[in-house]
Amino acid sequence: MIDFKRILFPADFSAQSRAVVPFVKAMARCFGSEIVVLHVIHVPPSAPLDTDRYRIESSVALDRFIAEEFSGTPVTPELPEGDTAQEIAGYAHDHHADLIMMPTHGHGPFRALLLGSITAKVLHDAHCPVWTGIHAEQMTSHSPDRWKRVLCAVDTEDRDGQVIKWASDFAQEQGMELQLVHAVAGADGMWTQENDPSMYDFLFHAARERLAALLEKAGTSVEIRLIGGSVGSAVHKAALEYNADLIVIGRGAIHQALGRLRSVAYSIIRAAPCPVISI
Secondary structure (H helix, E strand, C coil): CCCCCEEEEECCCCHHHHHHHHHHHHHHHHHCCEEEEECCECCCCCCHHHHHHHHHHHHHHHHHHHHHHCCCCCCEEECCECCHHHHHHHHHHHCCCCEEEECCCCCCCCCCCCCCHHHHHHHHHCCCCEEECCCCCCCCCCCHHHCCEEEEECCCCCCHHHHHHHHHHHHHHHCCEEEEEEEECCCCCCCCCCCCHHHHHHHHHHHHHHHHHHHHHHCCCCEEEEEECCHHHHHHHHHHHHCCCEEEECCCCCCCCCCHHHHCHHHHHHHCCCCEEEC
């Protein structure tokens, strides 16, 4: 059974952090989770003698943030000091967090192209599932009683059977519908239904057979959606057409060459029209 007993919410008090709060509360209500609100104290190298001042200011700011955003909701405050991404991943590991929830961040004119560096590092280093919000200026919170559909994006490697099993268990336990989406490599610019129908059909047939084997291994039966094209655009299209409330992807060693899905995990998160849980 999937159970998020402890949710770690890294907060920097920004508008993006505040936009994630309703999601954190909703997830905690759904699973009866403990919420840990963590703010990492950053002391500029140019001000080593002002460490105490930064600690006091951070403590006051964290208390104010919790009072404003979590009134009536019990939380555990934490104020470590150091590198932000390392402290988040380290705390999650050392204190057995079951889920990290954080915004994608990214600011300025290149926001649509970039994932926040802290979020990217946490996605790379964390050992537990990581929930990331919509990569947009505004997010609409969803209460758990409105969750209806989960979209699981998968490749055709053996390790993706574990992702399918996790998504299937999560959807079943939460009473949600589940659909799989797979981007068929080559079935876009190189081989299309128009210029080479035989190869196009072969690619789809091979992908369908491979995914059927993964489903059998995972012991589940789920609707599969195959889309020709790049992973990011295929997942985005499927999520919109399926009206997904949540996307599940396999994160694995996200920077290593372990399949197309993992190599473009950041692009999926950037383009997703709904929150993403990467496991």
